[in-house]
Amino acid sequence: MMSHHEPQSDADSVDAYMQQFARASLGDAKPLPDPTVIWWKAQRLRRVDAERRLASPVDIGELVLFGLGSVGTLLLLAMLWRTAASSRDPWISVGSVVAITVLVLASGLASSSWSRLPRTFVALFVACIVPAVAPAGQATSVVRQLPPPTGPFQIGRVTAHWSDTSRAEPLAVDRGPRELMVDIWYPADMGGGIPAGYFDSSAFEEAQSADRLRGLLRSAYESIRGGHVRTHAVEGVPLARSVRRAPVLIFSHGGGEARETYSAQLEDLASHGYVVAAISHTYEAVLTVFPDGRRVPLTPKRWPRPATTAIEGLPPSQEANPDRLRWWANDIRFVLDQLTKVDGQSSGSPFVGRLDLSRVGVFGHSAGGQAAAHACQIEPRLRACLNQDGLSAFAPYYPNDGWGMDQAFMLIVRNTPRELPTKEELASLGMTLTQAKDLLSRLDARQDATLRNTGRGAYRVLLEAAATTHADFTDLPFLQSTLPAETEIRARIIGTVRSVTRAFFDKTLKRLEVPFLDGHVATAFVEGVQKFEPANRPKR
Amino acid sequence: VIDEDAFHALYRDTAAPLRAYVARVLGGVGQADDIVQETYLRALRAPCSGYDPTQVRAYLFRIASNLIADHFRRQKRESPLGEVPERAAPARDDSARIDMARVFRLLRVRDRQLLWLAHVEGANYHELAEALGLREGSVRVLLSRARRKLAALIEARER
Numbered sequence: 092m093m094s095h096h097e098p099q100s101d102a103d104s105v106d107a108y109m110q111q112f113a114r115a116s117l118g119d120a121k122p123l124p125d126p127t128v129i130w131w132k133a134q135r136l137r138r139v140d141a142e143r144r145l146a147s148p149v150d151i152g153e154l155v156l157f158g159l160g161s162v163g164t165l166l167l168l169a170m171l172w173r174t175a176a177s178s179r180d181p182w183i184s185v186g187s188v189v190a191i192t193v194l195v196l197a198s199g200l201a202s203s204s205w206s207r208l209p210r211t212f213v214a215l216f217v218a219c220i221v222p223a224v225a226p227a228g229q230a231t232s233v234v235r236q237l238p239p240p241t242g243p244f245q246i247g248r249v250t251a252h253w254s255d256t257s258r259a260e261p262l263a264v265d266r267g268p269r270e271l272m273v274d275i276w277y278p279a280d281m282g283g284g285i286p287a288g289y290f291d292s293s294a295f296e297e298a299q300s301a302d303r304l305r306g307l308l309r310s311a312y313e314s315i316r317g318g319h320v321r322t323h324a325v326e327g328v329p330l331a332r333s334v335r336r337a338p339v340l341i342f343s344h345g346g347g348e349a350r351e352t353y354s355a356q357l358e359d360l361a362s363h364g365y366v367v368a369a370i371s372h373t374y375e376a377v378l379t380v381f382p383d384g385r386r387v388p389l390t391p392k393r394w395p396r397p398a399t400t401a402i403e404g405l406p407p408s409q410e411a412n413p414d415r416l417r418w419w420a421n422d423i424r425f426v427l428d429q430l431t432k433v434d435g436q437s438s439g440s441p442f443v444g445r446l447d448l449s450r451v452g453v454f455g456h457s458a459g460g461q462a463a464a465h466a467c468q469i470e471p472r473l474r475a476c477l478n479q480d481g482l483s484a485f486a487p488y489y490p491n492d493g494w495g496m497d498q499a500f501m502l503i504v505r506n507t508p509r510e511l512p513t514k515e516e517l518a519s520l521g522m523t524l525t526q527a528k529d530l531l532s533r534l535d536a537r538q539d540a541t542l543r544n545t546g547r548g549a550y551r552v553l554l555e556a557a558a559t560t561h562a563d564f565t566d567l568p569f570l571q572s573t574l575p576a577e578t579e580i581r582a583r584i585i586g587t588v589r590s591v592t593r594a595f596f597d598k599t600l601k602r603l604e605v606p607f608l609d610g611h612v613a614t615a616f617v618e619g620v621q622k623f624e625p626a627n628r629p630k631r
Numbered sequence: 632v633i634d635e636d637a638f639h640a641l642y643r644d645t646a647a648p649l650r651a652y653v654a655r656v657l658g659g660v661g662q663a664d665d666i667v668q669e670t671y672l673r674a675l676r677a678p679c680s681g682y683d684p685t686q687v688r689a690y691l692f693r694i695a696s697n698l699i700a701d702h703f704r705r706q707k708r709e710s711p712l713g714e715v716p717e718r719a720a721p722a723r724d725d726s727a728r729i730d731m732a733r734v735f736r737l738l739r740v741r742d743r744q745l746l747w748l749a750h751v752e753g754a755n756y757h758e759l760a761e762a763l764g765l766r767e768g769s770v771r772v773l774l775s776r777a778r779r780k781l782a783a784l785i786e787a788r789e790r
Binding site for chain 1: 635638639642643646647650651654655660664665666667668669671672673675676698702705731732735746747750751778779781782785786
């Protein structure tokens, strides 16, 4: 049996088996990935590659840079090697040594002047690296950092626990006051410190289960749970000295999301000088952890969908519950009150006398975006309002008597193509094609009308729907992507969300010139910027 | 360089067999689509890849094979106890389809790749070596071992 010639019967039975196996269905096969999207993404990546090649210096400069880079790397390696010996968890440090080496080697190899590099030099370099790295083996842990913040400031963070005694929480056991957890991200000065944690996954696992957390984070589970994802912020450091009074932003997460998973956006704004307070809407965040250890999970059915709709032909489930919007908007208003209090105190936080309460903006994602808009409708101290992809029945806010808001407004929305329903869908809706077309155009008109009825003008920024998803305003698509091309695209989408968001607040709160908003600057993943002129509030 | 229409034609011809390969070797459709997408992205992104229609299919399977290997390496690294759930426990199942997939998953990843490429894609020794980064000499031996293992598993199942 152990001869080198396999018995013919083996080959035959295996072949028959494989043929049958190949014909068997794959089970719950979804349709194949859309080739148009793949083609489109590839074009994007090719353009990025081309830009990169153009931007890289070609001549002797590259050689010099490479030399400098390798010397720097060797120094860095030596340093890391020493810390690795003393560190608590040497594998992490070893992992970073390997990672840096691979990075430098890869960038060296990829550079276009590869053929011009003296081979001996490269050989020497490799000879230095290999023995240093060899003992490390393969024990690298996967460390995925959030995209680096783009602003000039370092970042600080504090977490506040505030109780609103003016509102009873009906879901609390004792019907006590409404309690909120709020992260405040802010500009800080250069200085060391351990980066603040990203997500309290152990609390989540204790309150819910590892399976739930795995379901939520999917492929980002291991790295987040292992504590490998860190923020760029340091807890409790002083506010940057060069900032006299900082403009303030309040952020509201999407329904069933978590304030933590918007860190990439929030810390970027802080790095540009904004103080950003991010709320967890208790019972409607995936989990809210209080300092005394209480853990409040999501209560999904808190607000029933409205029973009627103002729009003919639309199922009421498409509309927001106004009670819920009001409740969230009151959370936002309460946080503004607390920030005002903190600013007026004599000590006890980095913000004493440092908040510019004449420049306060609010923004939110999804349900939070609508809540932000509603907060502006009820709170004139808020000066600017940004809604990130939060629509109900196509409207970015709750149309109060037809008037939007007095403040400046922006809607960032994915430009999803209007697909007409199929025959089956029409049947299930009980509609004719003409009726469906009519409904869609009425919904489009409804969105346009909301944008035309604001007191300081409005912007609508259209994101390319093919490449983006509703979740791209959170960190998760980026942290979950496991393949390099996908990771690169997700990082660039976060970059776009960051720059569009900041453009709006830079213009409306900092009064800066922002060329992007004048519509003449092309930005990746943005299909267009539409501007709506200010309107006059109708007299009652 | 390939244009959009040619790409669509290529995709029509190759995407389904490529997905079948990836899904069967991975043991599920879930992650397969990510790898399928990444495969085409890489192929399209490669700077001035000499586009030879007779070679492109082999080229795609080679990229996918590399991505599969990366996938299992990553899984091994991220799995906290170092155990890789790539080998399912043998279990009886009424459905022949699931049973075939279970049997196949008892094999090592490399063996699954060899068997699929050789028997379903009809790759010769040279093409197998190219796709899996092996020497042509070893392919012969490895493939025959893989066949022997599968034959033994089939026999065990039938008994």
